[in-house]
Amino acid sequence: MRTEVVGHGGVRLGLRVEGTTNTRPIVFVHGWAQSSGCWAAQLADPALTERFRLVAMDLRGHGASDVPATGYDDPRVWADDLAAVLDFAGPDAIVVAWSYGGLVLVDHIRVHGTARLGGIVLVGAITEIGRDRPGGRVGPLMREHMRAMLSDDPDIAVPAFTAFTRGMVAGPVPGAQAQALLGASLSVPPAVRAALFRRDIGSEDVLVSIDKPALVVHGTADRVIEPSAAEHAIGKIPGARGRWVVDGGHAPFAESAAEFDAVLRQFAEEC
Structure with missing residues (x-):
């Protein structure tokens, strides 16, 4: 089912909803230049949909959500958007x-605390952003293609995103899903892609304040976000557990969907 909620400033946020009503909700937050469609395997997994209510959001400027001109550099905007979801x-x-x-989730905790949360799962995630921020270290694939992916010239951006999408995963992903990931990236306006990086904010004080169960999942072969970003989160969040996907890339929920879903289901049931 597709629906929407109203986020900060009246911005409409698209949602995909699956699963059983009156059960524990699991909310999915996608990454830069992507959409809620990246969670297709999870939204279609009976082992999850029969036990939980799954809600996948489109960030502002992405997917089916509105594309406002401003707000992408403001933690409160992201915090309020996630609060509405x-x-x-x-x-x-x-x-x-x-x-x-991951940064959007940390923004929510920064502004609103953890009262709405039952637990958090960081997947190939950053928790801060800016030069020399240990929780936001990007890998060689991101560094190689970033400038080109921000271009409004399709002759520059399309080949860069094609190479980025191919290199983002370390294992086989169904061709249709790989193309959907590429299409989602290209559908995000170049101005929005750039605006998300016009931030510089640390989050150590937020991470150490988290008082809910936390799981950090990261591929050891992630070339988009350095595994050290996961180590930073594990070291700062009290009681956080790490789950390393050996030889996994940046999208374990797509590359290793069955393994990822089993880990998520176990964590959610324990919470």
């Missing part, structure tokens, strides 16, 4: 945040 999803939600989505 959590209000829709229900109390004690497990939030699964991938890549840039």
Whole structure:
């Protein structure tokens, strides 16, 4: 099912909803230049949909959400957007945040605390952004293609995103899903792609304040976000557990969907 909620400043945020009502919600937050469609395997997994209510959001400027001109550099905007989704999803939600989505989740905790949360799962995620921020270290694939991926010239951006999407995963991904990931990236306006990086903010004080169960999942072969970013989160969040996907890339929920879903299901049930 597709629906929407209203986020900060009246911005409409697209949602995909699957699963059983009146059950524990799991909210999925995608990464930079992606969409809720990246969680296709999870939204279609009966082992999850029969036990939980799954809510996957489109960040502002992405997917089916509105594309405002401003707000991409403001932690409160991201915090309020996620708060609106959590209000829709229900109390004690497990939030699964991938890549840039990890920063959005931390923004929510920075502004609103952890009251709406039942637990958090960081997947190939950053928790801060800016030069020399240990929780936001990007890998060689991102560094190689970043400038080109921000271009509004399709002759420059399309080949860069094609190479980036191919290199983002370390294992086989169905061709249709790989093309969907590429299409989602190209559908995000270049101005939005650039705006998300016009930030410089640390989060150590936020991470050490987290008082809910936390799981950090990261591929050892992730070339988009350095594994050291995961180590930083594990070291700062009290009681956080790490789950390393050996030889995994940046998208374990797509590369190793069955393994990822089993880990997520176990964590959510324990929470």
